[in-house]
Amino acid sequence: MSQSSGSIAPTRQSRVLAYGAAVAAWTLIAISLLRIPIQLSDSFTEFLATQSQSFWNVVRSELAGGPYFRPLRRALIKILIDSSGGNYYFWFRGFHALEVLILFVLFVRMLRIHTRAGAAVVPLALAMVAGMHTFADILREAFPVNHFLTIVICCVAAVNLAQARPSWKADVAAILLLAFAMFTLESGLLVWVIFVTASVVGYRGISRGALVALTGVLAAYFVIRFGVLGGDVPSFNERDTGFGLSSATPAEIQRIFGANPWPFYLYNVASAISCVLFAEPRSGTWYFVKALVEHNVWPRQVLTVVTSTLTTVVLARYAAARFNRWRRLDIDEDDRLVVLFIALLPANAVFAAVYEKDVILSVAGVFYAAAAAIVFRRLLIEDMSSFSTLRRTAAYVVALVLACGWSLRFVSIEYRLREVASIYRDDWAYYDAWERKQATVHVTTTGEKHVWQTLYDDAIWRRPAPPMISSRLADAWSDPEQ
Amino acid sequence: MTVERGVGRHARSLPMLVIALPPLAVFVFVGGFFAVEAVGLRPLSSEPANLSEAVAIGAAARALRLLAAGEDPNQRHPIGEGVLGSISYQVDAIDAAILGGRPEMIPVLLEHGAAVTDLQRSVCLVRALSYPEVLPLIGAPPEHLERDPSQDVNDALRACLGMPSETTQ
Numbered sequence: 001m002s003q004s005s006g007s008i009a010p011t012r013q014s015r016v017l018a019y020g021a022a023v024a025a026w027t028l029i030a031i032s033l034l035r036i037p038i039q040l041s042d043s044f045t046e047f048l049a050t051q052s053q054s055f056w057n058v059v060r061s062e063l064a065g066g067p068y069f070r071p072l073r074r075a076l077i078k079i080l081i082d083s084s085g086g087n088y089y090f091w092f093r094g095f096h097a098l099e100v101l102i103l104f105v106l107f108v109r110m111l112r113i114h115t116r117a118g119a120a121v122v123p124l125a126l127a128m129v130a131g132m133h134t135f136a137d138i139l140r141e142a143f144p145v146n147h148f149l150t151i152v153i154c155c156v157a158a159v160n161l162a163q164a165r166p167s168w169k170a171d172v173a174a175i176l177l178l179a180f181a182m183f184t185l186e187s188g189l190l191v192w193v194i195f196v197t198a199s200v201v202g203y204r205g206i207s208r209g210a211l212v213a214l215t216g217v218l219a220a221y222f223v224i225r226f227g228v229l230g231g232d233v234p235s236f237n238e239r240d241t242g243f244g245l246s247s248a249t250p251a252e253i254q255r256i257f258g259a260n261p262w263p264f265y266l267y268n269v270a271s272a273i274s275c276v277l278f279a280e281p282r283s284g285t286w287y288f289v290k291a292l293v294e295h296n297v298w299p300r301q302v303l304t305v306v307t308s309t310l311t312t313v314v315l316a317r318y319a320a321a322r323f324n325r326w327r328r329l330d331i332d333e334d335d336r337l338v339v340l341f342i343a344l345l346p347a348n349a350v351f352a353a354v355y356e357k358d359v360i361l362s363v364a365g366v367f368y369a370a371a372a373a374i375v376f377r378r379l380l381i382e383d384m385s386s387f388s389t390l391r392r393t394a395a396y397v398v399a400l401v402l403a404c405g406w407s408l409r410f411v412s413i414e415y416r417l418r419e420v421a422s423i424y425r426d427d428w429a430y431y432d433a434w435e436r437k438q439a440t441v442h443v444t445t446t447g448e449k450h451v452w453q454t455l456y457d458d459a460i461w462r463r464p465a466p467p468m469i470s471s472r473l474a475d476a477w478s479d480p481e482q
Numbered sequence: 483m484t485v486e487r488g489v490g491r492h493a494r495s496l497p498m499l500v501i502a503l504p505p506l507a508v509f510v511f512v513g514g515f516f517a518v519e520a521v522g523l524r525p526l527s528s529e530p531a532n533l534s535e536a537v538a539i540g541a542a543a544r545a546l547r548l549l550a551a552g553e554d555p556n557q558r559h560p561i562g563e564g565v566l567g568s569i570s571y572q573v574d575a576i577d578a579a580i581l582g583g584r585p586e587m588i589p590v591l592l593e594h595g596a597a598v599t600d601l602q603r604s605v606c607l608v609r610a611l612s613y614p615e616v617l618p619l620i621g622a623p624p625e626h627l628e629r630d631p632s633q634d635v636n637d638a639l640r641a642c643l644g645m646p647s648e649t650t651q
Contacts, residue, residue, distance in 0.1 A: 021506075028512045120498035123505035381497045396500055403504040410505065414512050422541065429542030430586055432593075460543050461550075467519065468541070470528030 017119040022104040025126040030097040032417035035466045037459035038092055039142040040427040046144050047451045050078045067234040069225045072183040077144045089458040092144050099149050106156045117381045124403055125373035131409030133279050134358045134365030140420050147185050148359050154181035155363045158191045162198035164205040171210035178214055182221050187351045190363050192218045197343040201336040236261045236354045242284025265353040272349035276364045279308035284356040299476045307405030311372050318375040334374050341371035412478035421465050428459035534559035537575045538582030555596035574599050580607045588619040610638035
């Protein structure tokens with residue numbers, strides 16, 4: 001953040017406070033993450049698919065074409081399995097917690113804290129990141145590796161590189177980062193969007209030559225994926241998806257949009273943008289509207305929708321006031337992150353065109369928090385001295401409502417993390433019933449049996465669940481998985 | 483001059499406090515909660531008190547741990563008031579699974595030493611709850627069950643368990 005604040009404090013002190021807040025928030029999240037065992041569904045099969053194969057076979061098996069192109073996705077899992085020496089819990093759950101720490105540190109670094117006012121918004125910004133509905137599955141899903149989190153880290157790291165002093169090292173790192181991200185998950189392509197937008201808004205860390213090279217890497221991706229490997233894009237009717245006030249089955253989606261899927265894609269993209277800005281719809285379903293219609297609104301729905309909507313209103317007011325300057329590309333240091341978020345939001349939403357799910361929007365969600373942190377600092381702290389008494393009072397009320405609302409959402413995610421810690425353990429207890437329902441899961445070899453036994457023992461015996469909490473108040477106010 | 487500067491500083495600090503205090507307070511609250519748990523206290527805990535309670539709420543992992551710790555699944559344990567509605571029960575693990583609507587627990591329990599201790603009573607509970615899919619799990623022949631709307635479910639459950647009905651209490 002710029003030095004323009006009236007409340008100048010030594011830069012070092014402000015940064016210490018900001019990183020201190022990051023470590024504190026991370027510690028609280030990490031304690032909860034480390035109480036969650038590796039989950040059974042969507043995880044055990046990953047272990048079976050990778051544990052007995054060589055690293056190159058794991059990568060090669062992902063290069064077979066088809067609708068998804070993620071050659072490094074399982075590679076990361078393979079590296080951790082081979083490094084773990086059988087101590088899966090420590091390596092995989094530890095890796096999850098470590099990734100959150102890396103994200104928090106890079107996030108705070110991205111905010112470029114120089115003043116006490118800048119440091120003051122960091123706890124709220126971190127509460128927003130952790131409490132954001134698009135981030136919930138990044139924390140709740142105890143996959144072997146949560147690749148959505150990996151992509152979020154890549155995107156925030158991309159901004160850090162763009163903010164750095166220009167050097168050939170930053171250029172090389174940018175190219176490697178893009179290659180890693182896009183070969184891990186399709187949404188890794190957002191790293192390219194970030195580098196290009198960052199350059200447009202005035203970050204000069206990446207040279208023009210490197211931007212050309214990044215675009216070449218991007219082009220190579222499409223040539224390899226669709227030209228060389230004959231890949232395809234995912235079909236729009238592969239799975240149940242939220243639509244309107246409920247969810248629709250693939251058959252229903254096919255029946256409605258089979259002849260022309262474009263309205264469905266547009267619905268999903270618009271829903272995705274709305275989901276980030278207003279927390280509604282969630283995964284394509286308008287739960288809050290449905291609850292209003294049915295007169296069955298939960299406090300947690302009000303909390304989520306009101307905090308998100310009010311934050312968006314503050315953001316929109318700020319953007320509207322600066323729009324003319326931005327149009328002339330007159331973008332100051334602080335505004336760069338706000339413009340970056342505005343550019344990134346539709347780009348991220350495109351990845352939800354076929355299948356809308358909150359976690360797909362986790363990148364936009366984190367940049368939403370960053371943009372909000374900048375705007376809160378400027379509108380609600382620095383500019384307040386020029387306000388009339390009435391406007392100042394209104395600004396205090398808005399600031400207090402937002403700070404309390406997002407803080408409650410932070411507590412809410414802690415509550416739900418405790419809940420999934422029990423649910424995932426119980427899933428392992430029902431392993432036999434789960435296995436009977438799976439057509440492709442067969443635990444036959446000694447290696448597979450060893451993996452199963454280790455994960456099962458970790459979940460049931462070695463890592464007891466945290467005490468269950470029953471609180472009607474917490475249930476009413478904390479956002480469950482949607 | 484000094485006073486003015488002091489007032490100005492406070493005016494600048496107030497919005498910072500408004501923004502920073504709620505999340506910091508929440509960090510302290512969550513951290514304090516973890517600290518209290520670390521010393522062995524259990525605020526807001528809803529841990530099941532015994533095997534039957536664990537089974538009734540579907541806490542399968544906890545149930546396995548209690549079984550491993552030596553709890554007898556065939557012995558009746560109390561299910562406290564509030565766990566399954568306003569009534570308290572005294573049931574074995576299989577009947578707790580039926581009462582709690584946790585049929586998925588039954589195979590897990592049978593595999594770990596539980597037995598249907600009184601088939602007639604278990605079937606009675608299944609009938610009271612109109613829960614026919616549980617019958618094969620407890621080794622009873624399939625039946626077509628339809629709930630009698632005139633009969634109070636709680637009274638029917640009490641009758642199965644030999645408890646006095648609410649009206650006679």
